Amino acid sequence: MIHAFDVALFLHILSVAVWVGGMVFAHxxxxxxxxxxxxxxxxxLMESALGKFFMWVSVAVIVILLSGGFMMAKVGNMQAPWPVLAMAATGIVMMMLFGHLRFAMFPRVQRAVQAQRWPDGAAAIASxxxxxxxxxxxxxVTIAFGVLGRV
Ligand code: HEM
Structure with missing residues (x-):
């Protein structure tokens, strides 16, 4: 029988695969x-490809948060095993870095490409x-914590 926890774990890992796999491909x-x-x-080309990838990552982040939050409640919230707490902590750091990337740094690339300021665009892409x-x-590291945290 399939339980809600299994569905959440499936969506969680699928979204992690999209996000982490996409970063491996991009880099x-x-x-x-x-x-x-x-x-x-x-x-x-990079502006277009990254713009599309960031849209997928935004969806992945929402699914990871919802599924992770749901499973967290089932494994005891703050009483969860330490690797699960470590996963949530590093996961949230990843999400904050992504937010900075998407909403502060990527618009610089978009503006530079629009104005054809290539050196500025190249500098923004490098950051x-x-x-x-x-x-x-x-x-x-977060995937390793996730696997260690299995209960
Ligand atoms: C807010 C962030 C997150 C929360 C609250 C969260 C929470 C959870 C919980 C409660 C589980 C189930 C653990 C168990 O079966 O006992 C889980 C599984 C997992 N999480 Fe997360 N997670 C978060 C982010 C992430 C991120 C960003 C990654 C990877 C980049 C990740 C990778 C995994 C993996 C690989 C598993 C499967 C472990 C296994 O069954 O072998 N999680 N997560």
Whole structure:
């Protein structure tokens, strides 16, 4: 029999796969593939690809929060095993970094591309890349906490 907890865990892990898998693709596949292009072609392409990816991440973040919050209540909230609490803590840090990336840094890329200010756009993309790298490492650590926290 399938329980609500199993459905929540399925949605939770699916969303984690979209988010963390997308960061692996962006960092290790897309970025090196476009590195040889001129800024005039590379930056509009990156702006479009990142804009679409961030929309998927926004949905993933909402699902992770809802499913995580639901499961958290079932495993005792603050009485949950420490790795689950650590997952929630690093997960929330990841979400805050994503919020900064999406709402503070990405608009700089959009404005630079619109105004064809390529050096500004390249600088903004470079800062986004650093945050994505941090979030990717945090994502892997968070998955490890999630697996350790199984009850
Ligand atoms: C607000 C943030 C989050 C909360 C409250 C939360 C909460 C939970 C809870 C309660 C479970 C079930 C643990 C159990 O079965 O006893 C779980 C499972 C899991 N979570 Fe999270 N989580 C959050 C964010 C994340 C993030 C950001 C990731 C990865 C990047 C993640 C990865 C996982 C994984 C891989 C599992 C499955 C563990 C397993 O069954 O092997 N979680 N989460």
């Amino acid at each position: 290790f596949c897309l970025r090196p593939a476009v590195a040889e292009l001129t800024p005039q072609s590379r930056l509009p 986004i890349r650093r945050i994505v790298m941090i979030n990717l490492v945090l994502g892997i």
